[in-house]
Amino acid sequence: MSMLDFMASRKRPRPGELAKERLKVVLVQDRVKVNPELLEQIKADLLRVISERLEVDEQHVEITMTREDRWDKLQAAVPIKRQKITFEWDPPYYGPSAEGLQGPLQVEVEREEPSS
């Protein structure tokens, strides 16, 4: 293996690894008879349910079938969009120093969006 190949192998999976990953996908499809079309439907269903509660980044949702530890798995990666969560907080009284903090507060938290 030349130095160039060696550098390149950092970025790309080797053919052996690639074969395993491809096999995992194709075997689940062979066995469970899940085709890409069905996965799209499942994805749409999932999105509908989840977006009732959370703001989903629909562009980056990934639904995959894979096999791990002898199990066929449906994996869903659903990124959540940056959002504001507000809630009421009634801090407990700890002593004199917390005197100024009595009574419920409005707290606003901003969720970080992953940098991509």
Place this chain on the structure above:
Amino acid sequence: MDSRVITITSGKGGVGKTTTTANLGTALAMQGKKVVVVDSDIGLRNLDAVLGLENRIVYDLVDVVEGQCRLRQALIKDKRLPELYLLPAAQTRDKNAINSVQMVQLCQQLRQEFEFVLIDSPAGIEQGFRNAIVGADEIIIVTNPEMASVRDADRIIGLVEAAGKPEPRLILNRLRPDMVRRGDMMDVADVLEVLGIDLLGIVPEDELIIVATNKGEPVVYDKRSRAGQAFMNAALRILGEEIPLEELMEAPTLMERLRRLVGFGPAVIGKRTRSWPS
């Protein structure tokens, strides 16, 4: 007699079923067991040649099933091992010449005479395959570490399961340690992870197999052959001995050790240190 009927199958053709059957049969007979190897690949007779018995065939499996001859007349005694016999396949018949019921009856008959009945299955998933497994107590699946073969093996595992047989065991044949080391071939752990069945043996790619086949002598006789040793170990595992799995990897080169130290680079058997950014 307390006998075991074991079928060697694969789905895909050319992966080493016949080679495996001949070698496991020979190895078990070398261990003093009374063994018959059955060629159920009707129309594509092969097992006889791998064992060097092709000139002695008078009757075949279909003749026995159809009552044209008695079982004893069709059985061919091995050249070297007095406890090893071959029941050859019919060469000029259709692969649908026998049915499952006849095959079960044949297995029952063979159980009377032998401790081990090893059945070499044809490729495919049709009637011939079903005949091969119908009378079996155990199934051995042979696969090569490449996609098509592993995919077919998975299909066979499903069919074996559906037929109500116990979980098959795997012989991984034609592994090339050099390619695995470079990351160009799936390693043992990869195939096991994907198929999820237990391993019976790892047989490396070995030119001596072709030499052995040319001579009509199974490679287990050849003490120099790593494939031969691997088949012998698999046979011993069938007999219940706990033989550690073959260590097929040569010592890693300095470059490979460095690469592993840094935490990336191709897969390595045993310790699987893979981490490339995706």
